[in-house]
Amino acid sequence: MGVNEEKAKGKPTTDVAKRSRGRAPSEGEGSPKKKGSATAQVSLFERVPQSERLAWPDIAAILSGVVSSLSKLMGGGIVAFYAGCQMGGVTVAITFALSFVLTWLVGRICFREGLPNNVVSRYLIFGKKGSAAGSIIWIFVLVGVLAVGTVQLGNAILFAFGWEGEWARWALFIGISCVWVLMALFGTKIIARMNAIFVVALFCVMGYVVYLIAAEGQLADAATHGILIPGVQPLEGFAYSVNYAIMTSGLLALFAADFTRFARKERDLVPISLTGSLFAIVTYLFGALIVYYGFDKSVEYFSAQGMDPTLAANAAVTNPGVSLVLAAGGVGLAIICLSQMKVETSNSIGGANAVSNLVHALTGRSIPWVAAVVGANAIGLAFILGNILDQVNAFMSYGSILTSSWCVLLITDYYIVRGKMGIGEQDIDMGKPEKAVHWRGVGTIAVVTVIGSVLYATGLVAVPFLVVAPLTMVAYIAVSWILRDKVRADVIG
DSSP: OOOOHHHHTTOOOOOHHHHHTTOOOOTTTTSOOOSSOHHHHSOTTSOOOGGGOBOHHHHHHHHHHHHSSHHHHHHHHHHHHHHHHHHHHHHHHHHHHHHHHHHHHHHHHHHHHTSOHHHHHIIIIIOTTTHHHHHHHHIIIIIHHHHHHHHHHHHHHHHHHTOOSHHHHHHHHHHHHHHHHHHHTSOHHHHHHHHHHHHHHHHHHHHHHHHHHHHTTOHHHHHHOOOOSTTOOHHHHHHHHHHHHHHHHHHHHHHHHHHHTTBSSGGGHHHHHHHHHHHHHHHHHHHHHHHHHHHHHHHHHHHTTTOOHHHHHHHHHHOHHHHHHHHHHHHHHHHHHHHHHHHHHHHHHHHHHHHHHHHHHHHSOOOOHHHHHHHHHHHHHHHHHTTGGGGHHHHHHHHHHHHHHHHHHHHIIIIIIIIISOOSOSSOOTTSOOOSOOHHHHHHHHHHHHHHHHHHHTTSOSSTHHHHHHHHHHHHHHHHHHTHHHHHHHHHO
């Protein structure tokens, strides 16, 4: 079935009766609004009612806040220090283009359905039990980023106060995770208001760092230097930076879809996608300069902990919070804490959505929102226990395989297979019984992930996306074409 007229004209799909085609209203639809957070009121399995729609600047503020984080600043350092500033410019262009296209295409699907990406993927490409695979991917990627941000913030605090010892380190990480749990319970609208304030404050601090670099006469060198990590070859460093860009672009698209469903009009998705992509690039640029500013002192700090020159250089790049503390002292640390709070709150909500869907997919039962949030942060602590920041290269590279294959699979299914080819319906009818597993989708993403991971692990392909994206599209279209009669019969039945 093709896109209906309201969708084609970009009108908001908020008429529950029309969108549901006779299904029973979900909890909260056409009923008085319950008290609590917006995310609790509009659950995973509820289409967004008109009362919960947000203006596009509110949603854009959420995305701008998410991309202006310590992990994104780290990305700027990775791009500049591993690839050099010139090749880093190519990576920045790739990031902007890919982030915009993926966020817009995936965001349109979730806006039209009024559901988050996990649930949309469950109905379209995974199936009820098959969606466990998508939730596991989402937990690995998003909660992994949550863990990276927690470690980065914790290291900045440890550096600022001169705290040492493993007990202090873990007490701090656990305390920070408890803060994320509490903040995640406030909801989408409060997060949007927080973003508007703290994004400005963070950029003021970052601007101050740039001023310090310029005042010291080092701005030209900070913007033109080559590879600064010992032992890294040009192609190796460029591939690393590109994998990071691809991973974060796919992550932004999948994450943003949980919020683009709150948009009022389909045309709002263009400025939302542009804003998120633009802020990602600006944060990259600031990150490259900030890491440059504090690089030497950061290397000294980590070398004093017993690291060799290469490990110390890697740690200096992956911990931009240390540079911000060096530049702005206590004020910088306070702003880092507040800024990271809104980012990790959003990450906790996204991770909790994945945990909730995973439990529902496997057991058919819903878990309390608080339990889902606590579970996501507990998994984050497990990532920290596994020293995720020390394995960030591998994490980002394998993450690029997972996020890109998911995005390409969802886009291929919705716009090409269901849209142009007419194999299956685009509109989700939640009144119909769910399929347990969509083997076309689960099988495609499983096979492609294994192939991409093997090619990367063996060193045959440095940028897995170059294989994963076209292979996902071709394999899924081919399988869908072969099984087209069965799929169409299932729809009629």
